[in-house]
Amino acid sequence: MNLQGVEGRERRARNLAAAVVAVCVAMTMFFAASASAATLGVSTSGTDSGNCTSSDCLTITYAIGQAAASGDTINVADGAYPEVVFVNKDVTITGESRTGTILQASGSAYSMVLEEDGITVENLTIDGEDPSNPGQILSSYGIVAVSGTSGALVQGVTVRNVGQTGV
Numbered sequence: 001m002n003l004q005g006v007e008g009r010e011r012r013a014r015n016l017a018a019a020v021v022a023v024c025v026a027m028t029m030f031f032a033a034s035a036s037a038a039t040l041g042v043s044t045s046g047t048d049s050g051n052c053t054s055s056d057c058l059t060i061t062y063a064i065g066q067a068a069a070s071g072d073t074i075n076v077a078d079g080a081y082p083e084v085v086f087v088n089k090d091v092t093i094t095g096e097s098r099t100g101t102i103l104q105a106s107g108s109a110y111s112m113v114l115e116e117d118g119i120t121v122e123n124l125t126i127d128g129e130d131p132s133n134p135g136q137i138l139s140s141y142g143i144v145a146v147s148g149t150s151g152a153l154v155q156g157v158t159v160r161n162v163g164q165t166g167v
Helices: 003-034 060-066
Strands: 038-044 073-076 079-080 086-087 091-096 101-104 110-114 122-125 141-145 155-162
Touching: 038 060, 060 073, 060 086, 079 086, 110 122, 122 141
Parallel strands: 038 073, 073 091, 079 101, 086 110, 091 122, 101 122, 110 141, 122 155
Antiparallel strands: none
């Protein structure tokens, strides 16, 4: 056997070993990220304490603060949530039902502000009307993405009673 044939096989073996190591590292990172994603809960009977995983939080805002990893999911039970929500983490916010989970206006120009790439908002309603004064519009905008953010997904969301733009 000639020396070039042996060197060629050794080079291919090194390349194959490097590829196997790269695949193993990529798989480890993928499964570690998947394993670290948590599911947090929000309900009108919750309390804003703890980490929102063993018991529900009261507000979406508090749950976002407790979300620790990219890809965490915040499940929001049916009910009205009077708050302005600033989403500053790559999370998924999912309402229990499109007509029953309502982000209610609370006197700000915005109802929800997306401040991070890759946010998902789904299956809820944003209502800009003052619940104590029907016909009075409190929010000008439903969902607003901050300039420079990308990859947001808004699906199955109803925006109603806003003064300017829904999404």
